[in-house]
Amino acid sequence: MSAALALAPPVSAAAKTPEQGERGKAARADGERLGLGAVDFAFAEGEKTILRDLDLSIGAGERILLLGPSGGGKSTLLMLLAGLIPRIIGGVVRGMVRLDGIDTNRVETSLADFSAKVAIVMQDPESQITCLTVEDEIAFALENFGLPQSEIMARTDEAIARCGMAEMRDALVYTLSGGQKQRVAIACALARRPEVLILDEPLSNLDPVGSALVMPLIAETARREGSALVMTAHDFAGFADLFTRVVIIAEGRILADGPIREVLRDVALLREQGLEIPLFLRWAEAMLGTAMTEAPLSLDEAIAMVHRAGISPTLPPEFLPPPPTAPSDAPALIEVAGLGVSFGRREVLHKLDFRIRRHEIVALVGFNGSGKSTLALTLAGAIVPSSGHITVAGVPYRYRRGRQVGRGETPIGYVFQYPEHQFLHESVAAELRHGRPDLADAAITRLLGEIGIDDPACHPYELSGGEKRRLGVRATVLLSPSLLILDEPTYGQDERNRVLIEQDMLALHRAGTTIVVITHDMDLIYRMATRVMVLREGKIVADAPREVFFGGAVDLATLGLAEPPLRALHRALRKV
Template sequence: MQQDPIIQMRDVSFTYAGAPAPSLEHVTLGVGAGEFVGVVGPSGAGKSTLAAAMSGAIPHHFSGELYGATLVCGRDTCESSLTDISRVVGSVLQDIDAQMVSSVVEDEMLFGLENFGVPHDEIPGRVEEALSTVGAAALRHREISTLSGGQKQKVAIAAILALRPRALVLDEPTAALDPASSELVFETLRRVREREGIAVVVIEQKVALLAEHCDRVVVMSGGRVELDGAPREVFAHAAELRAMGVDSPRVARVTNSLVEKGLLAPGTPPSLTVAEAHDAVAALLAPKKPGGASAASGLRPAPGRSPHVPASRPHAEGAEPVVRLEGVGFSYAGTGDGVSGVDMSVYPGELVGVIGQNGAGKTTLTKLLNGLLRPAAGRVLMAGMDTRTTPISTLAREVSTLFQNPDRQLCKNTVIDEVAFGPELHGVAREEALARAGRVVERFGLPADESPFVLSRGQRQMVALASVVVMEPRVVLLDEPTAGLDYRECMTVMDTVRELAERGCAVVMVCHDMEVVSDFAERVLVMADGRVVGRGPTDEVFAQGDLLARASLRAPEVARLSAALAADVDARLGGRTQVGDLVDAIGEMVRNG
């Protein structure tokens, strides 16, 4: 801990008013000038509460029992006004819509600057600099209602950066961002802290980003700090992290697995980047490949398929797609944004991923599929129904949607009533609806009698998905289904989605998490600028670097590591997309050396 931390928490415990248990317990933590601290943990671990304490929202906004002290620049937050705290600690909330106060991006930027009394001659430069820093200069005059979730996130970060605080606390800032934008946010935060000495605290589930960019990683569970150290130290505790519901970077899992199998020396630290893992494996195999070519024999070919995903199967003769788009086009009035020339077919039992950068048209595509938008050109057929002529209520009997923000789908006072609401709305008797809801709630491990609104965001996301699953639809549309979920919840959700597909449901999943897409999608569509620019089996698409770059995407870590090893070490290491498969292949090469 630094001698003079900007933020210092001393034995802090906090219980929200009316809550049965504390959300923070005896937390002692310091953040110094220029530090880049990542916070990770399962849903409900207390991460958002930690952010609220650091930013002064506790005690000034949230009521409850507070013990200990949080100091900002040496002053107790209980003795400082929220305005004074905000001049030092800028915060970006998990719910971006709740943070927006204006209807136009430029006005959003001006709001904080004018309220904090920034001299008028400085304001234009600050607005321009902040928007450019996060790659959102082109959005300056856009209406916020027309922005994608990721674009709103960029604007929120820019508005805080324009105030030039001494510390930034960000709660899941990349949850709605594509991979390139997520990397941009972290690079932006790193530049800001290096240039200005700003302390940065980022609550994040994308552990690969934390591993690559942060000085420290803090792991929380049950309201407590369980681990606090350099990324390499923290991610060496893979088994402990997994038990808590926290993932490790895939490349760290590769080197950790090689240590567990005795292929790397005990105590070898985990790799944090693809380059580090490549060098570790290349050094391991160097003696095995005289003359630069591997002498391994009997190495099985790359399967090119995740164990989560069934091998592609031919469609039954004469089978009709349950989702069909033919030359579909749509544009929003005043912006010209939308989609054009989209052709797409999805058959029963398929899980198809839709990937692309923020603003590529993915969410618009989802709204065209569920009938919320009607195509201006072409036609959309869902379960044989033309969305231009079919009422949304009729479509909803066969097509269920999980939106980006779960709070827009929740309306009941208990989880069980929320999940039963859909079947009841469509005429299922209440007793049967509750029975169906109970089975799904139990499958998801949700608290049946609690209010959805007191749950963590990840848990609310699971409630919303449970409300989709219980409908037993023919088509499920998922718009960022794993955003904000911890590793355990992510696997629970996606295993459930996979089971839906196995039972014959067609699943269309918009997703920015390339690891999830790689693990579960049978094939993918790549979108850019409102068009489908590529499509095919998932592993084949992830091997096309030029295509991914066009869509501001990056292949998952294991796919990139596999490709690098195939190019530099042995071609037979190519085409691997899963940690276990790559580790097994390396082990075979060592044994057969």
């Protein structure tokens, strides 16, 4: 704590009723690292309360999974726990925020008191990068805290090695892909060995290999250091067993808080809140119904539970494999020959040759930094290739003064990884009307309502991350492009919104659009793609129809890909 333990409350603190205050005090548990007692939070006095009446105690060594719908208050809660609210972000906090047992709303505490004990990795890794190289970035906090040089080097080396970043140690951080930046941000937090590690959607940008590498590492580091771990994630199927407790928050309130197996057993609550329900949990619920006394945390556990209940495992209709895709003899929409892209001396794409037929849904997958976004932007005509040719609908791309000209009559839609890049107008309504001036006000209101946006006059930049993504997809889809390219469209979306985005994509596909989707979501690929292309270090290392790709012809692990959960279920049941 700060040397001057002044008793005057900070400006942001405000008193609660005596009962709430007592409840806040009573909530403190032994071994608690961080705690909240009857906390309310609003960004300004008189404004909407974002967090309401929160009681939460985070003990040493606890591993808490924080779940909730988009816009439910998860990120705000994490900012509060990290001390950024109200010290940097501002706002009005009522109730008790305890750091090592001291009420920081009564005893003056600085952010330094929090940052010495609590490390946070925020949702957007790009915006928290401070230094130029990976090594500098990881050492940054350690240097700030004045650790001995030998200790800084040892911890930096260890974090780099454990996060699998030895090859990019001296790489310039802004040249890395989104997923690589996310790994850097996680490595930074791990190197600090904090008492409480807070992670806001740390895996949403990572390739399957990155996730598989990083998540056990986070849990192991937390275990080794005795750190408490608080993490949000939409898709937690692959690592549910690493957590001990689940907290569900929606509309700023805690709806459930308890041991993970107990909380996840209430599948109805998860469904009601539009949360991503792991496939094995949905299947176990379908098989066991009310007989499911506790939630399984993996597919193996789910199958074992079903067996123990004396039920023969089957596949209810919703778990059947996707219908096979018919072999296509449609003409090619895109033809790529000898395509190479270099930035300065760095060759990002190497002599690619492929064709994409009309009406295909091509999933472009691969490690972070393999060149997927560069390929997508080149196909869209934004990047001028250094060699080779692209032909779209029979019209070869031509370039003049660094710009592609003469695209012909083929409209191309592109949904960016960070949707803000594509917004052109000052209101969400105008954004939808771009290219569709025929849309009436009522239609705009309906279209926005479907994606959870109430105010047509709202500026697109004022939306939450998830809302921006949905708006980006919807505005692009409305143009009915012949070719739609989407870069991580379901990134950071909860189940409800993911389904909305997928429905938009499918509707467009049914209308004849060819789709190229960059994604790490293996489930989406398994259900929707007709063809899978894998990129590695700028080269296509696998390219096959979905059935062939997932039919055993391709070794997913070698390509750094995880098995889609639905396929894993089918394979497991075949063995049974």
